[in-house]
Amino acid sequence: MSSTVLVINSGSSSIKYQLIEPDEGTVVASGLVERIGEGSGHLRHTYRGKDTTLAEPVPDHGAGLRRVLELFAEVGPDLASAGIVAVGHRVVQGGARYSGPVLVDEKVLADIEELIPLGPLHNPANLRGIEVARELLPDVPHVAVFDTAFFSELPDSAATYALDREVATRYRVRRYGAHGTSHQYVSRTAAEVVGRPLAELRQIVLHLGNGASASAVVGGRAVDTSMGMTPLEGLVMGTRTGDIDPAVIFHLHRNAGMGVDEIDDLFNRRSGLKGLAGHNDVREIHRLVAEGDAAARLALDVYSHRLRKYIGAYAAVMGGLDVLTFTAGIGENDDIVRSEALAGLEFLGIELDPERNAGRVKEPKVVSTDSSAVTVLVVPTREEQEIAQQTLSLL
Incomplete structure (x- = not known):
């Protein structure tokens, strides 16, 4: 061995x-x-x-x-x-x-x-x-x-919150991101799949599991990511709110009498898909949608809307887009989510091939059409393999 x-x-x-x-x-x-x-x-x-x-x-x-x-x-x-x-x-x-x-x-x-x-x-x-x-x-x-290492060198414009500088510095408030080993592995693997140098690619990686995050990667370097100081910010997740007006915290405290710990629990464990539809398992949400459940349909629409919003924003940040990759449990296994997330984005040069996109994906696969200006991939993440490779490279 x-x-x-x-x-x-x-x-x-x-x-x-x-x-x-x-x-x-x-x-x-x-x-x-x-x-x-x-x-x-x-x-x-x-x-x-x-x-x-x-x-x-x-x-x-x-x-x-x-x-x-x-x-x-x-x-x-x-x-x-x-x-x-x-x-x-x-x-x-x-x-x-x-x-x-x-x-x-x-x-x-x-x-x-x-x-x-x-x-x-x-x-x-x-x-x-x-x-x-x-x-x-x-x-x-x-x-x-x-997990945060891949995002440790984000541009200051992406890492910095518009908060009082002294407060932010004293309490280390900035964007740290998460899922970095996954985003690093997937973005590097995506370059290998499309057969182009990593250094010349503008990529979006969508890590969609119970926790979910998006990243913008230019030349192999992360230039933005959706999770913030904590994994609560960004995309809609299984039980987390993702982006939300921070004044909701003040509103719930003043008008609902909720304390900090209760709001923390609400935002992190009782919101997201679970808060909207009663389930954080997307398979169950699909079943309810098929039965005509309006709450489940809205949950999926909110989830997809947030994804499209980040895709558009990151394409603008990078000045264009070459490769978009889905990964993690939902990203690898849910063709409905992949399809709905990209619906209406043809103006960005994204053309999904319904046949290639169908079903679960166990190996790296192109799911866009041959004529698509943006290559859309599904790449199963291998976070443990990335950790092993980084460990060995250090030694």
Whole structure:
């Protein structure tokens, strides 16, 4: 077996992992630990096409990662002989200071902890995952790969909010973005698919999952992105509002008596598609639309309208558009969303081919017509592979 990288993505109550051969992009083994800290946890380990599943308590991330290492020893592959050269960790918030992967040391750990106020939902779990992994795998280097790194060098005009400068500087209020590893991987892969140099392309990447974000990428460099200081800004998402007048917060506080935490919960967990239609699963929304449900139809219209709005805006920011790519769960699997998002954009040179666009997409694919001035692609994202490649490139 060639050199491998163990990629770990620690969430608030979960651990996702993949053992990857970065040079070939091969996933040797993968798994998921869910419901950490709850009464009954769930573990799944996949190796050589076989799933091993367990249901047992997982009290904390330390116990979860120990169980993962036991599964590697029991089911395979044995990490001692798997050629593992490093562990790559996904970290959501790297602030403005990290523009690429970094070798984890005490300074990096302190920085990730200091940035918790900017990533309160993710950085604590990311940090704990790194700490535990370093204890359990002390003989290999550990590398942090930041979601925000791809957007750390946005032009000031895109990164800066029109807020009092002293306040913004003191509290580090600016656009940081998210999903950066996905946008970086997809934009680079899109250039390979169309057979043109990355340096000459103006691209829009639409990462559409339960969380959703758009990016404008010129010559391989991000020049704008829809998520802001937090992942709440931008596109309509599964449970998040996306763009909303900030005065709604004052209105709800003054007139509905809602506190900050309640509004935070409303905007992040009870809005978006779920708030509009009662479901954050787009498949369920499609079913309701087919049954004539007006709320579901409106939810899909609002979702598509926001997408078209960002596509037009980013084409203007870049002075044109060469490639537009859909990715992530909805972007890869939902041909209706792809079609409705691009409806009426023929004036931008976008012509979708209905037959090419039909169905789910598992490999990079062109879904526009041969005569379309803008090439429209679907590219399955491989965030773990990007993390593994960045980890190996750093070493």
